[in-house]
Amino acid sequence: MSTPPPMTTSNHNALASSFRDPSGFVFSRDHIIYRQINQDYARQFDQLVDSGLYDRLVGAGLLIPHREADLALAQTDAAYRVIQPDPVDTISYPYEWCFSQLQDAALATLKIQRMALKHGMILKDASAYNIQFVAGRPVLIDTASFEIYEEGQPWDAYRQFCQHFLAPLALMAYKDVRLGTLSRQYIDGVPLDLAVSLLPKRSWLKLGLALHLHLHSRAQNRYTGQGAQQRTRTISRQSLLNIVDNLENAVRSLRWNPERTAWADYYQGDSYDSTGFDNKKAIVAGFIETVNPRRVWDLGANTGVFSRLCSDRGISTVAWDIDPGAVEINYREVRNRKETHLLPLVIDLSNPSPAIGWANSERDSFAARGDVDLVLALALVHHLAISNNVPLARIAHFMSTLAEHLIIEFVPKEDPKVQTLLASRSDIFPDYTREGFEAAFRTVFTIVETRDVENSLRRLYLMQRK
Amino acid sequence: MPKKLSGSMLLYLVLFFLIPTAQAHAYLDPGSGSLIIQALIAGLLGLLVAMRMFRDTILSFLGIKRSPPKDEDDEHTTTDDNLKP
Numbered sequence: 001m002s003t004p005p006p007m008t009t010s011n012h013n014a015l016a017s018s019f020r021d022p023s024g025f026v027f028s029r030d031h032i033i034y035r036q037i038n039q040d041y042a043r044q045f046d047q048l049v050d051s052g053l054y055d056r057l058v059g060a061g062l063l064i065p066h067r068e069a070d071l072a073l074a075q076t077d078a079a080y081r082v083i084q085p086d087p088v089d090t091i092s093y094p095y096e097w098c099f100s101q102l103q104d105a106a107l108a109t110l111k112i113q114r115m116a117l118k119h120g121m122i123l124k125d126a127s128a129y130n131i132q133f134v135a136g137r138p139v140l141i142d143t144a145s146f147e148i149y150e151e152g153q154p155w156d157a158y159r160q161f162c163q164h165f166l167a168p169l170a171l172m173a174y175k176d177v178r179l180g181t182l183s184r185q186y187i188d189g190v191p192l193d194l195a196v197s198l199l200p201k202r203s204w205l206k207l208g209l210a211l212h213l214h215l216h217s218r219a220q221n222r223y224t225g226q227g228a229q230q231r232t233r234t235i236s237r238q239s240l241l242n243i244v245d246n247l248e249n250a251v252r253s254l255r256w257n258p259e260r261t262a263w264a265d266y267y268q269g270d271s272y273d274s275t276g277f278d279n280k281k282a283i284v285a286g287f288i289e290t291v292n293p294r295r296v297w298d299l300g301a302n303t304g305v306f307s308r309l310c311s312d313r314g315i316s317t318v319a320w321d322i323d324p325g326a327v328e329i330n331y332r333e334v335r336n337r338k339e340t341h342l343l344p345l346v347i348d349l350s351n352p353s354p355a356i357g358w359a360n361s362e363r364d365s366f367a368a369r370g371d372v373d374l375v376l377a378l379a380l381v382h383h384l385a386i387s388n389n390v391p392l393a394r395i396a397h398f399m400s401t402l403a404e405h406l407i408i409e410f411v412p413k414e415d416p417k418v419q420t421l422l423a424s425r426s427d428i429f430p431d432y433t434r435e436g437f438e439a440a441f442r443t444v445f446t447i448v449e450t451r452d453v454e455n456s457l458r459r460l461y462l463m464q465r466k
Numbered sequence: 467m468p469k470k471l472s473g474s475m476l477l478y479l480v481l482f483f484l485i486p487t488a489q490a491h492a493y494l495d496p497g498s499g500s501l502i503i504q505a506l507i508a509g510l511l512g513l514l515v516a517m518r519m520f521r522d523t524i525l526s527f528l529g530i531k532r533s534p535p536k537d538e539d540d541e542h543t544t545t546d547d548n549l550k551p
Contacts (some may be wrong), residue, residue: 021493124492147492156492159500211507218475219506220499239508246511 013075016361017129023144027075035066036074037081041144044121045081048146053119057140062112064088064134064141085143086134089295089316089343093363094128094164095184096345096353098327099172099256100335102180105131105138106165106251112140113155114244117237122149126161128189129363135340152234155243159220162212163189166250170213171195173254174203177324180346187357192217208250258325272456279454284378284407285309287449287462291405293373300380304330304344307376311342318372319344349380350388370402377408378460379417385432386421392431392440400444406463410437415457434459 023041057063301319330344352366445463
């Protein structure tokens with residue numbers, strides 16, 4: 001048995017998600033992320049810079065800026081350059097994005113493609129995983145995603161764009177917004193035949209969807225496994241630009257607006273009046289000052305009212321919520337106010353994002369991306385303990401894996417919201433009391449401070465992991 | 467066994483054979499069907515763009531003004547025309 005040839009293009013220090021593209025790979029060293037650019041990609045990388053495309057994209061906020069790093073950091077002998085891209089605060093994935101985030105990511109990708117074509121280059125991939133939200137906006141993080149454009153060549157990444165962006169957006173707009181999580185099941189975007197089988201017939205009425213989804217899917221089925229060499233035809237640069245325009249129209253024309261859901265009305269209602277609400281904000285703000293965190297996760301953040309107590313202070317904050325409508329409203333506000341420290345994301349805490357992809361290692365689980373300074377768990381624990389039957393001790397343990405500090409609100413059974421949850425079921429929660437709550441959390445946390453919320457039955461706690 | 471061709475697919479197939487060949491390369495699998503449909507769509511859009519220009523020429527000849535074409539380098543962020551608070 002002969003020994004396998006040494007891997008010269010990638011390397012065991014490469015991130016588990018960075019292996020498909022022979023142009024280079026991303027690796028981590030001393031907690032800093034670097035990207036190795038291989039010799040094979042030297043021409044393209046130089047053109048990216050020399051053509052002015054890099055400056056234009058960075059200037060437009062579409063590409064992550066980088067600086068040159070020491071070539072000695074290179075992981076293999078195939079290296080041409082080592083670059084250090086600006087760090088991304090929180091990695092997120094398309095199945096965690098609300099409708100408008102996915103739509104903005106799609107539009108950013110198309111803008112980048114258009115600019116690239118005007119500088120003699122072309123995107124070689126169009127994966128939603130190449131986009132990350134940085135300072136509130138979608139940004140391409142794969143600096144090595146550009147190929148030199150040769151007149152006549154088709155856009156190889158067209159299929160990927162349709163599967164990663166257009167298909168899920170159409171499904172969310174035409175069928176059900178929850179289909180945004182379908183991309184968690186399919187590592188390379190939603191298969192077109194599946195998307196098309198779910199879309200209603202009226203989706204044919206949109207030319208863009210008829211062409212790029214319906215007919216595209218039929219063509220895929222018809223020509224599976226037949227050699228691309230014999231079949232490719234010349235496509236002019238203008239045609240590629242026309243396709244980009246058409247895709248952009250198709251993406252822009254898709255609309256989704258959140259309905260008035262139970263969550264949207266959450267802040268109205270009878271758990272506390274406006275005095276209580278203001279008092280709660282003041283208490284939470286005080287706790288935040290005490291902790292003085294760098295990074296915060298707000299769990300069950302709804303539309304981000306309390307998240308903004310952090311992000312408005314310049315603290316990097318992620319606002320996680322189960323309701324795509326709440327995240328949508330939150331994100332639109334981030335966009336309108338041009339906020340730079342808040343990232344709203346969709347998560348079901350009873351079933352958070354798992355690690356997926358090759359070897360279950362390409363995309364990190366929810367918890368693996370945790371390890372922040374502070375978690376906010378306001379108006380949350382009763383949903384986990386009562387609606388989801390999770391014992392308080394397990395909730396405490398889970399929270400302790402995410403952050404050193406915790407600001408948590410205990411919502412007792414007498415509270416109107418919990419009364420609603422218990423209305424249609426038997427009360428099998430004898431330990432769901434203030435004492436039971438404190439005992440459960442004391443197994444992993446120290447209770448640093450506690451305050452009652454005025455005009456309500458709720459109590460706020462500041463805790464620190466033992 | 468190929469499926470029976472519908473009328474629209476026949477039209478596209480005719481367009482398809484009018485287009486010459488080229489190479490495709492990069493690490494991603496572009497998908498044979500995707501390359502074909504891309505070429506067809508390119509042809510179709512080219513036709514639509516030509517038709518639109520023809521229509522605009524006729525209209526301007528008749529003295530009816532059209533709004534200028536959108537600037538492709540427009541870098542404004544997504545507008546909130548679909549925003550309902």
